[in-house]
Amino acid sequence: xxxxxxxxxxxxxxxxxxxxxxxxxxxxxxxxxxxxxxxxxxxxxxxxxxxxxxxxxxxxxxxxxxxxxxxxxxxxxxxxxxxxxxxxxxxxxxxxxxxxxxxxxxxxxxxxxxxxxxxxxxxxxxxxxxxxxxxxxxxxxxxxxxxxxxxxxxxxxxxxxxxxxxxxxxxxxxxxxxxxxxxxxxxxxxxxxxxxxxxxxxxxx
Numbered sequence: 001x002x003x004x005x006x007x008x009x010x011x012x013x014x015x016x017x018x019x020x021x022x023x024x025x026x027x028x029x030x031x032x033x034x035x036x037x038x039x040x041x042x043x044x045x046x047x048x049x050x051x052x053x054x055x056x057x058x059x060x061x062x063x064x065x066x067x068x069x070x071x072x073x074x075x076x077x078x079x080x081x082x083x084x085x086x087x088x089x090x091x092x093x094x095x096x097x098x099x100x101x102x103x104x105x106x107x108x109x110x111x112x113x114x115x116x117x118x119x120x121x122x123x124x125x126x127x128x129x130x131x132x133x134x135x136x137x138x139x140x141x142x143x144x145x146x147x148x149x150x151x152x153x154x155x156x157x158x159x160x161x162x163x164x165x166x167x168x169x170x171x172x173x174x175x176x177x178x179x180x181x182x183x184x185x186x187x188x189x190x191x192x193x194x195x196x197x198x199x200x201x202x203x204x205x
Contacts, residue, residue: 005040006062012038019043020078030077031063035086039066039075047079048122049094055122069124074136080106082138082145083124090128090136090145095121106141108156108175127156127175137193137200145175150189150205153178 005011017031028043040063041049045056050064068075070085080094092107108127111117133145133154142157154175183190188204195201 002063004062006042006060006064009065011040011063012036012065014040016075028060028077029063030066030075030081032066032068032072032075034073035071037068037071039068039072040064041066041077041081047094049077049079049081051081051093051122051124053119053122069126076136076138078138078140080121080138080143082136082143084133084136084145085130087130088133088148089126089130090133091124091126092143093121093124106143106157108143108173110173128154135190135193137195139195139198139200142195142200144178144193144195144200146190146193150191151179151183153183153190153193153202 003011014031014033016034017029019029021027028041028045030039030041032039042060042063044058045060045064046058048055050056050066068083069091070087070089072083073086074084076082080092083091085091092109095106107121107125109120109125111120128145132147134148135146137144142155144153144155146153155178156172156175186204190202191205192203194203
């Protein structure tokens with residue numbers, strides 16, 4: 001039973017917790033409390049997924065406290081994290097590596113300068129303003145958010161083909177409207193997005 005975090009402090013209350021497993025590559029857990037600006041991540045916390053400016057660790061035996069940029073409504077983490085704020089904004093962090101190259105396509109964010117390139121993925125970056133989203137989903141190599149109309153689906157990531165783009169090699173470095181290829185072919189508006197690191201589905205209203 002986990003009672004303290006990695007710094008020896010008592011765990012704060014949580015109401016959402018889940019895990020991710022990617023074959024033999026990595027495994028980890030994350031937790032958060034809806035409406036609060038903190039969360040926890042443990043297990044494999046490498047590649048900037050903590051959002052605290054560090055690369056993290058391949059083995060974090062106790063929960064590492066995460067300071068979130070906004071109060072959380074929903075959060076999904078693996079090698080990177082995507083956060084839906086209580087204000088309906090969308091944020092991402094992580095997905096980098098020890099050589100200082102972030103997988104920016106996954107994060108929906110592009111560095112703004114050469115100096116930004118090595119560290120951009122280590123901290124939370126806003127990819128959609130307040131009021132922009134009602135749901136999020138994230139896999140190892142892509143992210144989505146759903147706009148309030150339940151129809152407009154935005155996606156970013158390395159493999160556009162899995163997001164019903166023109167071909168499998170397409171990369172979306174910033175959130176791209178996938179409505180024509182996905183939402184327009186559905187029998188009803190989208191209620192929820194579901195994805196992992198191999199496939200994506202939606203639940204309709």
